[in-house]
Amino acid sequence: xxxxxxxxxxxxxxxxxxxxxxxxxxxxxxxxxxxxxxxxxxxxxxxxxxxxxxxxxxxxxxxxxxxxxxxxxxxxxxxxxxxxxxxxxxxxxxxxxxxxxxxxxxxxxxxxxxxxxxxxxxxxxxxxxxxxxxxxxxxxxxxxxxxxxxxxxxxxxxxxxxxxxxxxxxxxxxxxxxxxxxxxxxxxxx
Numbered sequence: 001x002x003x004x005x006x007x008x009x010x011x012x013x014x015x016x017x018x019x020x021x022x023x024x025x026x027x028x029x030x031x032x033x034x035x036x037x038x039x040x041x042x043x044x045x046x047x048x049x050x051x052x053x054x055x056x057x058x059x060x061x062x063x064x065x066x067x068x069x070x071x072x073x074x075x076x077x078x079x080x081x082x083x084x085x086x087x088x089x090x091x092x093x094x095x096x097x098x099x100x101x102x103x104x105x106x107x108x109x110x111x112x113x114x115x116x117x118x119x120x121x122x123x124x125x126x127x128x129x130x131x132x133x134x135x136x137x138x139x140x141x142x143x144x145x146x147x148x149x150x151x152x153x154x155x156x157x158x159x160x161x162x163x164x165x166x167x168x169x170x171x172x173x174x175x176x177x178x179x180x181x182x183x184x185x186x187x188x189x190x
Contacts, residue, residue, distance in 0.1 A: 003178055007088065008060035009033035012053060014070025014096060015107065017041040021160045023167035024069055030171070033067065034059060046109040049075045054083065063088035065178065070096040070132065070157065074110040077118070077145060084119040089181040091174050093125045094158040095141050097133040117146035121181035124148070125173055127155035127162075148180070 009031040011024050017038075018024040028035055038044070038052040053075055057064050064087050068076045073095035080087065097103065098110040124147045126138035133141075135151070142149035150173060156162025164170075 003175075003182070004031060006062060007065045007178070008062040010053070010056045010060070010064060010066045011035040012056075012066050012068040012072035012075055013041075014068075014072045014094075015041070015044055015104075018069060019160060021165050022069075023158075023160075023164045023170060024067065026166045027067060027171070031067075036072075043106055044071060044110070046075070046078060049110075050079055050082065053079050054086075057083075057086050065174075065181075066090040067093070067174065069093045069159070071098070071107060071110060073124075073141075074098050074113055077114050077141075078110070080118045080120070081114040081116060087120045089121040089177055090118065091123055091125065091170075091177055092141075092145070092147060093170070094127060094130055095124060095133055095138060097137045097141075100133070100137070113141070113144075115144055117144070121177060121184050122147040123150065123173060123177045123180075125150050125152065125158065125170065127152050127158055129154050130157050132157055148177075 011028050011033045034056050036052045036056045039048050066076055073092040076090050098107045124142040128135055158164050
């Protein structure tokens, strides 16, 4: 798959993990990716999730690309605030707004989200009708993080429930992000 072999991929699922039909599980197989092994998917604790991501990244030998979904996007933002040099690029799909009024209290340790630009190439993929993050908030996150943003029309939470199983078109977004990240690294080295 083109330049995919140049990277180690980390799958960072969201709250309650990604099931067997979820696109992240499909991509895990296609990309030979490592999935973060959090201790508790039902009652997430930020420290545990940061430790899980750090452990997964520590097992990588190539530049690390994190593919995050939902609460996993918040995890990446917090991780970048603590370990800015460990990630090469991140695809942030359907970020969960943990600061929204009706956010489940069990997600409280992830709020507030860091207000800083991510120190690596990143892309937010958001839906125009995501029940867990409205378009205005997704736009705010992408601007704050310095991420490019792509909107999918009426794609729900971009998960199995919204029909995103293999989601091969998402792999094209990943490929595009990696091309941008590669050019950015070349410009930094020049």
